[in-house]
Amino acid sequence: MGDMVAGLAEEMEAMGRRARAAASVLAVTPTEVKDAALRAAAAAIRANLSDILAANEKDMVAARDKGLSPALLDRLLLDPKRVESMARGLEDIAERADPVGAVLEDWTRPNGLRIQKVRVPLGVIAIIYESRPNVTADAGGLCLKSGNAAILRGGSESFHSSRAILACLHQGLRAAGLPEDAVQSVPTTDRAAVGHLLGMTAHVDVVIPRGGKSLTSRVAAESRVPVIYHLDGICHTYVDRAADPAKALAVTFNAKMRRTGICGATETLLVDRPVLSTHLPAILDKLIAAGCEVRGDTEVQALDNRVKAASDEDWDTEYLDAILSVKVVDGVDGAIDHIARHSSHHTDSIITEDPATAERFLSRVDSGIVLWNASTQFADGGEFGFGAEIGISTGKLHARGPVGADQLTSYKYVVRGDGQVRP
Amino acid sequence: MGDMVAGLAEEMEAMGRRARAAASVLAVTPTEVKDAALRAAAAAIRANLSDILAANEKDMVAARDKGLSPALLDRLLLDPKRVESMARGLEDIAERADPVGAVLEDWTRPNGLRIQKVRVPLGVIAIIYESRPNVTADAGGLCLKSGNAAILRGGSESFHSSRAILACLHQGLRAAGLPEDAVQSVPTTDRAAVGHLLGMTAHVDVVIPRGGKSLTSRVAAESRVPVIYHLDGICHTYVDRAADPAKALAVTFNAKMRRTGICGATETLLVDRPVLSTHLPAILDKLIAAGCEVRGDTEVQALDNRVKAASDEDWDTEYLDAILSVKVVDGVDGAIDHIARHSSHHTDSIITEDPATAERFLSRVDSGIVLWNASTQFADGGEFGFGAEIGISTGKLHARGPVGADQLTSYKYVVRGDGQVRP
Numbered sequence: 001m002g003d004m005v006a007g008l009a010e011e012m013e014a015m016g017r018r019a020r021a022a023a024s025v026l027a028v029t030p031t032e033v034k035d036a037a038l039r040a041a042a043a044a045i046r047a048n049l050s051d052i053l054a055a056n057e058k059d060m061v062a063a064r065d066k067g068l069s070p071a072l073l074d075r076l077l078l079d080p081k082r083v084e085s086m087a088r089g090l091e092d093i094a095e096r097a098d099p100v101g102a103v104l105e106d107w108t109r110p111n112g113l114r115i116q117k118v119r120v121p122l123g124v125i126a127i128i129y130e131s132r133p134n135v136t137a138d139a140g141g142l143c144l145k146s147g148n149a150a151i152l153r154g155g156s157e158s159f160h161s162s163r164a165i166l167a168c169l170h171q172g173l174r175a176a177g178l179p180e181d182a183v184q185s186v187p188t189t190d191r192a193a194v195g196h197l198l199g200m201t202a203h204v205d206v207v208i209p210r211g212g213k214s215l216t217s218r219v220a221a222e223s224r225v226p227v228i229y230h231l232d233g234i235c236h237t238y239v240d241r242a243a244d245p246a247k248a249l250a251v252t253f254n255a256k257m258r259r260t261g262i263c264g265a266t267e268t269l270l271v272d273r274p275v276l277s278t279h280l281p282a283i284l285d286k287l288i289a290a291g292c293e294v295r296g297d298t299e300v301q302a303l304d305n306r307v308k309a310a311s312d313e314d315w316d317t318e319y320l321d322a323i324l325s326v327k328v329v330d331g332v333d334g335a336i337d338h339i340a341r342h343s344s345h346h347t348d349s350i351i352t353e354d355p356a357t358a359e360r361f362l363s364r365v366d367s368g369i370v371l372w373n374a375s376t377q378f379a380d381g382g383e384f385g386f387g388a389e390i391g392i393s394t395g396k397l398h399a400r401g402p403v404g405a406d407q408l409t410s411y412k413y414v415v416r417g418d419g420q421v422r423p
Numbered sequence: 424m425g426d427m428v429a430g431l432a433e434e435m436e437a438m439g440r441r442a443r444a445a446a447s448v449l450a451v452t453p454t455e456v457k458d459a460a461l462r463a464a465a466a467a468i469r470a471n472l473s474d475i476l477a478a479n480e481k482d483m484v485a486a487r488d489k490g491l492s493p494a495l496l497d498r499l500l501l502d503p504k505r506v507e508s509m510a511r512g513l514e515d516i517a518e519r520a521d522p523v524g525a526v527l528e529d530w531t532r533p534n535g536l537r538i539q540k541v542r543v544p545l546g547v548i549a550i551i552y553e554s555r556p557n558v559t560a561d562a563g564g565l566c567l568k569s570g571n572a573a574i575l576r577g578g579s580e581s582f583h584s585s586r587a588i589l590a591c592l593h594q595g596l597r598a599a600g601l602p603e604d605a606v607q608s609v610p611t612t613d614r615a616a617v618g619h620l621l622g623m624t625a626h627v628d629v630v631i632p633r634g635g636k637s638l639t640s641r642v643a644a645e646s647r648v649p650v651i652y653h654l655d656g657i658c659h660t661y662v663d664r665a666a667d668p669a670k671a672l673a674v675t676f677n678a679k680m681r682r683t684g685i686c687g688a689t690e691t692l693l694v695d696r697p698v699l700s701t702h703l704p705a706i707l708d709k710l711i712a713a714g715c716e717v718r719g720d721t722e723v724q725a726l727d728n729r730v731k732a733a734s735d736e737d738w739d740t741e742y743l744d745a746i747l748s749v750k751v752v753d754g755v756d757g758a759i760d761h762i763a764r765h766s767s768h769h770t771d772s773i774i775t776e777d778p779a780t781a782e783r784f785l786s787r788v789d790s791g792i793v794l795w796n797a798s799t800q801f802a803d804g805g806e807f808g809f810g811a812e813i814g815i816s817t818g819k820l821h822a823r824g825p826v827g828a829d830q831l832t833s834y835k836y837v838v839r840g841d842g843q844v845r846p
Contacts, residue, residue, distance in 0.1 A: 024763070028786055109808060113797055120789070122819050205819055226649065226820045247842035254844035340447070362837050363451055366543070374536055374840030383845065384836070385532060396545050396628055396833035397649045398821040410819035413807070414785050417797030419670035421677035422806065 008188070012196035015151060015184055016203025019124040022181035023149035027121050031098040033176050038094035038141055041172025042087040045137065048168055049083055055164035056133065063131075063157050076131045076157055086137040086165070089388055090172075093141045096387045099406045100147040116414045121147030123205040125408060126197050127390070128153045128219055130211035133161035139210070140169045140183040142390050146408040149182050151204065153197060155211075156189035198223040208403070210391050213318075228403060230394035232318045232344035233263030235376040238270040238335040238361065240352035245279050247373055248351045252283050254375040255349065257290055261320045263392060264347050264379030268315060269326045270335045276303065276328055287324060296326040315342045332357045336364045343367055345394050347379040368394055368401040431611070435619035438574060438607055439626025442547040445604035446572035450544050454521040456599050461517035461564055464595025465510040468560065471591055472506055478587035479556065486554075486580050499554045499580055509560040509588070512811055513595075516564045519810045522829045523570040537839045542832045544570030546628040549620050550813070551576045551642055553634035556584035562633070563592045563606040565813050569831040572605050574627065576620060578634075579612035621646040631826070633814050636741075651826060653817035655741045655767035656686030658799040661693040661758040661784065663775035668702050670796055671774045675706050677798040678772065680713055684743045686815060687770050687802030691738060692749045693758045699751055700726065710747060719749040738765045755780045759787045766790055768817050770802040791817055791824040 026034070045052065056078040063076055105117040125148045127139040136152055143150035154162040162185060170180045186193045198207060198219065207227045209219040216229045237255045239248045255266035271280050276299065284294060284304050294300075295310040307326070314325040315338070329335045332350070339348050349371035350361040358372040369379050379402070381389025386404030393399045399407035449457070468475065479501040486499055528540040548571045550562040559575055566573035577585040585608060593603045609616045621630060621642065630650045632642040639652045660678045662671045678689035694703050699722065707717060707727050717723075718733035730749070737748040738761070752758050755773070762771050772794035773784040781795040792802050802825070804812025809827030816822045822830035 024787075024789070027789070107808065109806070113801065113806075115807060123789070226818070228820075244842070250844050251842060258845055358839075362839075364447075366447070366450070366546070367835065369836045369838060371838040372840060374838055374843040375845050377845040378536065378838065378843070380845075383532070383536075384538060385530065395649070397651075400833055401836050410823055412790065413792045413824050415792060415794040415797055415801065416781075416785075417795060419667070419674060420797040420801070421673050422681055422798050422800040422803075 016200045018181040019149040020203050022179045023123045026147045035094040037172045037176035038090045040175035041169045042090040044168035044171035045087040052164045055160040058160045086134050090141045093145045099409050114416045117411050119409045120412050122410050124149045126151040126204045126207045128209045130155040131157045133158040136162040136165040146405040151184050153186040228393050230392050233346040234318050234344040235266045236268050236339050236348045237266045238350045241272040241274040242354035243351040248279050249282050251375050253286050256324050258377045260322050264377045266376045270329045293323045299328045300326045347376045349376050439623045441604040442572040443626050445602045446546045449570045458517040460595045460599035461513045463598035464592045465513040467591035467594035468510040475587045478583040481583045509557050513564045516568045522832050539837045540834050543835050545833050547572045549574040549627045549630045551632045553578040554580040556581040559585040559588040569828040574607050576609040651816050653815050656769040657741050657767040658689050659691050659762050659771045660689045661773045664695040664697040665777035666774040671702050672705050674798050679747050681800045683745050687800050689799045693752045716746045722751045723749045770799045772799050
């Protein structure tokens with residue numbers, strides 16, 4: 001037993017060292033070589049469709065035996081359309097601009113020193129995720145594009161699927177003459193492996209957990225390596241007294257019901273008291289007709305007897321379901337105050353035709369994304385034009401909001417002189 | 424005892440809540456108000472010179488009684504010139520551009536959504552430092568300028584000096600109508616207070632340790648709050664075969680000897696084998712004449728019998744003293760390889776007249792600052808044109824290199840629409 005634990009630690013260390021070595025190659029790999037690897041990996045995924053589906057079927061059988069929920073089974077399932085979408089995703093990443101080498105700032109000091117701030121990769125990124133096998137391709141592709149080596153740790157449920165997809169990524173890397181160690185996968189479902197990853201500060205530069213709150217909170221609590229993540233998406237839509245009723249209806253409905261299970265879905269609707277009886281009834285009708293459960297404060301309940309009573313807990317709950325809490329507030333400052341106390345600083349939106357009110361909300365709400373007259377469901381790297389995203393960060397350090405290839409980089413200062421010494 | 428511990432925990436929590444409240448005010452405070460507070464604080468420092476010197480004398484007496492080293496006593500000492508330089512530092516910060524509100528990116532999506540990436544403060548910054556009392560003014564000023572609330576925890580040696588300086592900052596804040604809680608100081612020298620600070624993830628957004636390696640490594644190891652820091656400055660100067668001898672001499676001497684106790688001082692000189700006997704002797708003569716101890720590998724010892732033998736440990740040592748380790752390498756790749764194994768990724772420099780060799784070094788050395796034909800002692804926010812700096816980061820996440828007011832910010836995405844819903 002002791003030997004096995006020591007064996008795992010050594011194995012993880014060795015994996016980290018290989019990742020670091022691959023990272024130093026990737027950091028200076030030209031764009032066209034990285035893009036060739038991405039395109040070759042996409043081709044390999046298409047060519048190996050039947051192998052990938054067979055591997056996935058193994059995972060599905062085991063998952064059904066374990067009695068996984070239909071929602072989890074659906075996340076795990078691959079079909080030809082989903083596999084094609086993975087291949088297309090890698091090609092999309094290849095088509096986008098390379099963040100590495102971009103000159104972010106460039107200035108010359110009075111002493112003649114020319115200073116450039118240049119984007120560089122972070123180095124080695126560990127991604128810890130749950131059952132979605134497509135994360136293997138997305139995360140591997142984004143790390144490769146941004147010049148980072150990746151260490152992937154997928155959920156045990158998707159073990160065979162992920163391995164088949166990883167084999168395709170390796171085919172792509174080989175075809176472009178890049179080391180397979182650029183994308184490695186932890187070869188065991190032993191949970192102790194995650195513990196080692198989270199402590200490998202010498203070999204891992206950042207950890208990104210992708211999955212439910214229990215996964216991300218555990219990673220955030222245990223990791224010695226910096227973590228980019230979000231825990232909750234308790235997003236708000238505020239309908240102001242100066243809101244256009246039609247916009248308020250359309251945006252609120254979309255923000256809640258387009259997809260209820262994503263982090264950018266609105267969980268709490270705040271309504272300005274003067275428009276409670278003018279704007280809210282139509283919104284409630286449409287939501288309830290679509291099967292949404294509404295939980296409101298006493299004023300909202302008084303307005304519509306289909307509304308259930310909200311408890312204190314509701315204002316701090318991310319339902320990820322067709323449930324909405326609704327509260328009456330006094331003006332934009334009431335909304336800002338409620339959001340300051342209950343938001344997870346992810347995404348919050350105001351509906352108003354009054355620009356001054358909107359600007360007050362946009363400047364005072366301390367969230368990664370603040371919107372005016374638009375749905376909170378736009379909280380997505382693709383919708384921002386970033387291409388693929390690896391997640392959304394609610395942290396304020398480094399990356400905030402959608403995390404795409406650009407956000408997987410750091411920078412260095414390159415200083416060119418002619419023999420300058422400091423006085 | 425249990426009560427006292429609970430009391431401290433509550434006191435720290437209350438301090439954190441007050442800081443958070445002040446931060447929400449500072450985040451939307453106009454530039455001119457923040458600058459007025461900085462200028463009023465500078466005036467208060469000048470007006471209270473005798474109080475500050477009297478407080479400092481109390482600290483000095485206690486420090487002499489404790490038998491502190493002359494170097495530590497010098498760091499602690501304030502005189503009229505040093506006090507004036509603190510006041511002038513605050514005015515310098517006031518004169519610089521306000522980072523908050525700067526639009527970093529601005530684009531419009533095909534659906535008409537306009538997205539701006541806007542600089543915002545981080546929120547609450549805790550600064551943990553040692554005996555230099557001027558950090559109280561510098562750190563408080565930089566945090567205020569960047570719209571952040573500060574919680575300062577100075578060393579017990581500078582307790583009275585820091586308190587007198589803090590009183591001047593509070594005078595400045597009051598004069599500008601800003602809350603005194605914008606800059607708070609932990610009112611106890613109890614070390615347990617630091618433990619609380621490092622765990623207050625709800626109220627503190629980032630911790631910045633300023634001091635020796637034992638302080639920073641303890642903070643980095645214990646903190647649950649993200650930390651911006653550097654541990655070591657093991658900086659290298661590499662003299663390439665195509666180096667101009669005069670530049671190599673001047674830059675190397677400055678990089679080592681201008682000030683030996685700062686993190687940007689060169690600790691190891693790497694010399695390309697072909698120029699060992701042509702370029703190195705003059706460098707060694709000048710260094711040794713200036714009192715520098717030189718420790719070299721066998722080839723360097725063979726060249727000059729005043730050179731002592733370097734041990735393996737020397738290549739990983741930050742001397743912070745008039746000591747230099749010197750090693751022969753084979754070309755730029757030999758230098759890059761040595762630096763990859765021994766650098767602390769802080770600052771490294773190449774001396775060469777060959778642009779291709781320089782670019783190879785600049786792109787492959789993975790350090791926050793890489794220089795060509797210039798002294799590593801330029802690793803400083805002031806020399807970069809950032810104005811005051813709070814330190815230098817060797818981390819890759821968030822801020823790398825000199826940390827000035829700009830680096831004490833995050834960003835948010837402000838999205839303006841006209842009723843857009845996500846398809």
